[in-house]
Amino acid sequence: MKETVLITGAGRGIGLALTKEFLAAGYRVFAGVRKTYHLLEKEKEQYPADLILVPLDVTDMASVRAAAAQVSAATPALEILVNNAGVYLGDKTRPLEELDLEDNHLQQTMEVNAFGPLRVVQQFLPLLAAGEKKIIINISSEAGSIGDCWRKQEYAYAMSKAALNMQTRILHNYLSPRGFKVRALHPGWVRTDMGGKEADLDPATSAAGIFNLIQKVAAGEQVTKEDGEGIYLDYQGNILRW
Numbered sequence: 001m002k003e004t005v006l007i008t009g010a011g012r013g014i015g016l017a018l019t020k021e022f023l024a025a026g027y028r029v030f031a032g033v034r035k036t037y038h039l040l041e042k043e044k045e046q047y048p049a050d051l052i053l054v055p056l057d058v059t060d061m062a063s064v065r066a067a068a069a070q071v072s073a074a075t076p077a078l079e080i081l082v083n084n085a086g087v088y089l090g091d092k093t094r095p096l097e098e099l100d101l102e103d104n105h106l107q108q109t110m111e112v113n114a115f116g117p118l119r120v121v122q123q124f125l126p127l128l129a130a131g132e133k134k135i136i137i138n139i140s141s142e143a144g145s146i147g148d149c150w151r152k153q154e155y156a157y158a159m160s161k162a163a164l165n166m167q168t169r170i171l172h173n174y175l176s177p178r179g180f181k182v183r184a185l186h187p188g189w190v191r192t193d194m195g196g197k198e199a200d201l202d203p204a205t206s207a208a209g210i211f212n213l214i215q216k217v218a219a220g221e222q223v224t225k226e227d228g229e230g231i232y233l234d235y236q237g238n239i240l241r242w
């Protein structure tokens with residue numbers, strides 16, 4: 001039987017590149033999509049049986065439950081979950097004094113980037129527990145590192161990724177005794193709608209790095225220490241400071 005993966009935010013950017021990477025490697029991919037579907041059309045033609053589109057808005061519990069029901073009806077187990085969906089809201093150039101703190105961008109950023117992955121993990125846990133690999137990947141960011149923080153603005157995004165890192169650590173504590181492997185990965189600075197045109201990496205390079213790292217995690221070649229070192233990594237496997 002083919003191995004299975006669920007990728008959230010699979011309709012564009014890094015999620016789309018990860019979807020292509022997993023399909024090319026022979027996986028059956030459940031692609032969580034919210035608004036953007038059209039960029040997956042070619043893959044749908046090429047892999048009609050292995051690419052399954054799953055409507056999924058990670059801010060909406062009913063949507064997450066419906067997605068889990070759809071995937072449960074299609075497969076008895078999920079090997080890998082990649083929580084990739086994310087947003088960058090608010091003006092990154094404005095200092096604190098000029099920030100609009102009433103436009104809801106703080107709340108919405110947390111809803112998608114921090115609370116969204118927790119909703120998805122909760123609802124997909126039985127399927128993941130039934131899998132062999134039991135891998136949960138939260139796509140974080142170097143922006144979530146408190147130890148290496150250099151920013152003087154970007155509160156919403158950086159705070160949401162720091163919260164996602166904490167979530168990853170708690171999930172690791174909770175789930176590793178059951179054989180789960182939980183990681184928070186920084187994908188690099190990637191040329192997507194979020195990363196912008198000036199970014200270092202094309203999405204395929206980042207996705208290939210993340211894919212290889214996941215294989216190493218699955219094979220037990222990438223391990224974590226008692227103090228949590230090795231849970232938070234970049235797409236090349238370099239350890240990041242919490």
Ligand SMILES: NC(=O)c1ccc[n+]([C@@H]2O[C@H](COP(=O)([O-])OP(=O)(O)OC[C@H]3O[C@@H](n4cnc5c(N)ncnc54)[C@H](OP(=O)(O)O)[C@@H]3O)[C@@H](O)[C@H]2O)c1
Pocket residue numbers: 008009010011012013014015033034035036056057058059083084085086087112139140141142186187188189190191192193194195196199
């Ligand atoms: N690009 C970078 O340089 C960079 C650096 C560090 C970390 N990251 C992280 O990498 C991940 C992917 O980023 P990206 O650069 O590929 O961003 P992107 O091109 O803006 O794509 C974001 C994806 O998330 C989806 N999404 C947004 N809100 C959602 C929601 N409520 N429910 C479900 N899906 C939702 C989008 O779907 P729609 O099309 O429906 O909006 C889209 O598929 C994010 O977690 C981001 O924080 C990116």
